[in-house]
Amino acid sequence: MDLSHIFNSKKILNIVFSAVFITAMIFSAQAQETKKAEEPHVTKSEINAPHEEKEEDISQTILHHIADSHEWHFWGEGENKVAVPLPVILWTNNGFVTFLSNKHDHNDHGTEIFEEKGQQLINYHGKYYYPNAVKNAEGAYVELDENAVPTNAKPLDLSITKNVVSLFISVILLLIIFTSIAKAYKKREGKAPKGLQSILEPIILFVRDDIAKPQLGYRYAAFMPYLLTVFFFVWLNNLMGLIPFFPGGANLTGNIAVTMMLALCTFILTTINGNKNYWGHVFTPHVPWWLYPLMIPVEIIGLFTKPIALMIRLFANITAGHILILSLISLIFILKSVMVAGIAVPFVIFISVIELVVGFIQAFIFTILSALFIGMAVQEHAEH
DSSP states (O other): OOOHHHHTTHHHHHHHHHHHHHHHHHHHHHHHHHHHHHOTTOOHHHHHHHHHHHHHHHHHHHHHHHSOOSEEEEEOOGGGOEEEEOEEEEEETTEEEEEEGGGSOSOOBSOSOEEETTEEEEEETTEEEOOOSSOOTTSOSOOBOTTSOBOSOOOEEOOOOHHHHHHHHHHHHHHHHHHHHHHHHHHTTTSOOOTHHHHHHHHHHHIIIIIIHHHHGGGHHHHHHHHHHHHHHHHHHHHHHHOSSTTOOOOSTTOHHHHHHHHHHHHHHHHHHOOHHHHHHHHSOSSOGGGHHHHHHHHHHHHHHHHHHHHHHHHHHHHHHHHHHHHHHHHHHHHTOHHHHHHHHHHHHHHHHHHHHHHHHHHHHHHHHHHHHHHHHHOOGGGO
């Protein structure tokens, strides 16, 4: 699959984004001039204070939308909010405590203590902590460090959150899709593919012929189930994350815990299947013996940096895409001009289309790097 036309458009994208940036700055300058004209006697500190507060509100809103949640929010706020509460499951000092998230969501500032099965807890920005004996200066039963992060002890959270529900949905979809395709291959053996089988067969062959075989050689068949699972799992969840309504909207592949587990699976497969030649490169690298004290630690560190890079790459790219889209929409509220919507909305649509391509590319990169790492572990000396 030739993707060169996508990467060759980098110059065009740079020009387009530069145009958006310059236009946004023009609107920003015009808004500031208008504000100064309307409020000539307002001091500089008074102008900056609400502006800084607004920016922080916008950033908090963006981070809230890409973060995990104990509810599946549809629309609205406050009394008009429409959301599905999800079960909260906590392992506390008194054992398991379970309740629906909407039971104690009326106060998420940690200023009220609630009790479940004899265990006192507080809700602080959607997370549950053991309360302090006294309130802090803001009236909350939490103690914050210099980064405003609570230092209170907290129970083990095993809740079924929004990302967990999205994970279940994607797993069920993949099971239904591939079970039906497997049945179709058995029934139509030797015949041309039909229906869903014909749609996905080119992608399956792409994973086999362009990812698995070049990296794994004749051993590709043993690892095809894993590579297919990883590719379609990442791709499906990347696409679902771009859908703004149920069952999409969850930032599953932008959750570092999820990408960590995917990278861990690749690391385990690589480690288990590593042959004598692979471990020989680690503990007896092909360098003069007096370099062993330097090279062996480097090789051992390299065993862990590969899956870490795999984990961070997927997490960072998917999260950055969501933040970019939300930031473009937020320009309308930051600059307080309807005219900005005429520029922001088309670019949101444009970036969303780009994200469709990025979703596929990230699934491809994660899969091909997994195949490459596994291939390095099973490669024989004669294959160098």
